[in-house]
Amino acid sequence: MIRTNQRFIPYIEELRKKGTYRIEVNAFGPKQTILEQDHRYSTVYLIKSGIVKCAISDENGKEFIQEFLGEGMEFGELEVFSEKLTICSVTAVTYLETYSFSHSTYNQLLKKDEVFNNLVMKALADKIRYKAPRHSYQHSHPIEDNVLRLQKLFPDLITVLPKKDIANYIGVTVRSLNRALKQLEQKEDPTN
Amino acid sequence: MIRTNQRFIPYIEELRKKGTYRIEVNAFGPKQTILEQDHRYSTVYLIKSGIVKCAISDENGKEFIQEFLGEGMEFGELEVFSEKLTICSVTAVTYLETYSFSHSTYNQLLKKDEVFNNLVMKALADKIRYKAPRHSYQHSHPIEDNVLRLQKLFPDLITVLPKKDIANYIGVTVRSLNRALKQLEQKEDPTN
DNA sequence: AAGGATTAGGGACAAATGTCCTTTTTTCGG
């Protein structure tokens, strides 16, 4: 559920020490929105610490959470390649620190720094790999199974995130999520 | 629904003329499986002509179609970066011609050919951009809307593909798809 | 400490979707 990438941060730190490229560090508070859907930006972010949620809202205001990103994950990078508008809004869930690159710095790095190029390429590939099985699983398993899966993978998060976010991540309503949780309780401890 | 990329093929043709790298051309018949889920391969394919479907099957044998790929789209490329097993199986829908690269050729190209590197990077970014809104749309709209959307975007395909594939793409059962189609008929022509 | 705002929890009913099964239609190899 929370994606991370251990290999990116040490390399960015190295780059910053060398000082050849302009890489800034920024901080955001919880619930602060960093990127808004359908807007144009020219900055790429990489998470130094903290968690963000990436969500798409449809025309009725329903939001669907794409993913939660943690340490070492990028966002805003897709717009470097396609020069289109953002597809998701990105909001800090916890206190958040990021590195940030202008598009031009990012492009220079891609071109001149083979290691960086490779890290970005792998990161993109991983984002694709990750999405496929998730949506497949969600479609073909009942809510209960999806909840169990989350509880197993991220026991802590379930207690930190508002129910609404968990529901939006699984792609169901809060009412349905509650029903599933109730069912699970009763299976665990049938004396209640 | 059918993804394509116009910029890749001309460049591959150029590369083939130069003859520096070993790039093969292969052909497959309809329903032939090129990659099987959870296997290891060391070839990357790029579609010269035709259409494939990429599908994930779960433990109960239910299949969920990730995407249909057409001209200029790659498959098998993710495994270059992650060195893991394939996540989807890839099956020819129509008669299919592909270019193919060994992993080592592909890696050399990425390293030494900036244009190629860029094309791959953009292609990866596009695959991510494309998936996000699709799953969001599917989750938050009724089957009927999803069918209409497909009919509008790919009027021809609906008649070519088996119903099962369309249903698996939308993530519903064939029964539900039929119901939605019936509804739409009646809305179009209420005299029936 | 009070009070409004947000989040959690769930009842009752409606709607959407799945399951199972049967019948018809189409496809395709011999």
Place this chain on the structure above:
DNA sequence: CCGAAAAAAGGACATTTGTCCCTAATCCTT
């Protein structure tokens, strides 16, 4: 051109999920 096999269509019923709504609990801000 025939017959088996696959694909299409849909009835009947069960289940899941959503919608609407109300109440309780919790969180902030002043």
